Amino acid sequence: MAEKEQAFLQLMKQHAGILHKVARLYMDTDADRQDLIQEMMAQLWRSFHSFNGGSQFSTWMYRVALNTALTCLRNNKKHTDHLVYAEAPEVADHSVHPQKQAQLDVFYAATHYLNPVEKALIFYFMEGLSHKEIGLQLGISEVNARVKLNRTKEKLQKIIKSLGYEF
């Protein structure tokens, strides 16, 4: 058991980026992000017995992490699709790599105006999954995945532009 536990924790360290990115996409505050990271790890551990190595660990982890985030719904109207762009969360001020860091911060700020499924689509797109793979992960057809992703990308571009940045 201890061996399995250690193997699991090692995998979590290797794939910490998935936890970090999903948490940043789905939660607005640091405290909420930390809570979601804990929930995702707990859910991954509870589901770990069903991982049989048939697929890559990261592919399996995407599903469990995103399913946890998608069901972690809060009674917060800010998370719905009907948002006012003027209410965008503040973009953090980073002085080390100001321009590049700011770009990613703007991107994350803009994703907070997407609905939970649109966030999942953008996550998979950023991770480099094909339309077919996105469809399989979400349980929808490849065509549906492509149509939805294209619409989401357009929506995200509009949001970023409305925040005053070129895209």
Place this chain on the structure above:
Amino acid sequence: MNFDNLKSEWDKESTENVQIPDAIEKLQTAKHPLAQLKATMKKELQMQVVSLALFIFFPFILQMESSLYLIYYLGFMLITVISVYYLVAFSKFYKTVDSFDLATKDQLLEIYFDLRLNMERYRSWAFLLTPFLMFTIGLFSYSHLLRAGKWDNFTGLPVVLLFVIGFASMIFMIAATNWWLKYYYGKYVDQLKAVIDSLKEDN
């Protein structure tokens, strides 16, 4: 800014803020809405078992006529058998360990239908308890009227009043059950449904 630049930054992003514990038991969870719903359900189940146990003593607490004990306990036995069926079903749902590794749409549908099924089970159980409550009120009233020697003259307005009280209690039970379900489960179930709907094919 463009997606290619963003992707390159995305791949290089620091993950220093992710604290991986050195042991599983150090994970602090229970903030997930589903876990909170299950925790509420567990407390509620315990309360229901205690309430059901209290019904055993009702004839003594309400000082019911001993000749009515047999009728009361037959009714109680019936409601206990029904309740055991429902309580076992609720506890099975509570103890379910969900693997969250299905394709997202399938996973969400599974959780949604499990919750809806559980809500309907709860509603039907509460509705089944209502006649038993009416039956207890009826027996209690009969017992006290009999003891006071007023049963033979129990006609007219008092009978109407008793029926009105019984009917009002029934309406209250039904309304309270619906409110409880909506308050604890309704919002979350509606939100899940909205996410599932947004996965449907676009026209």
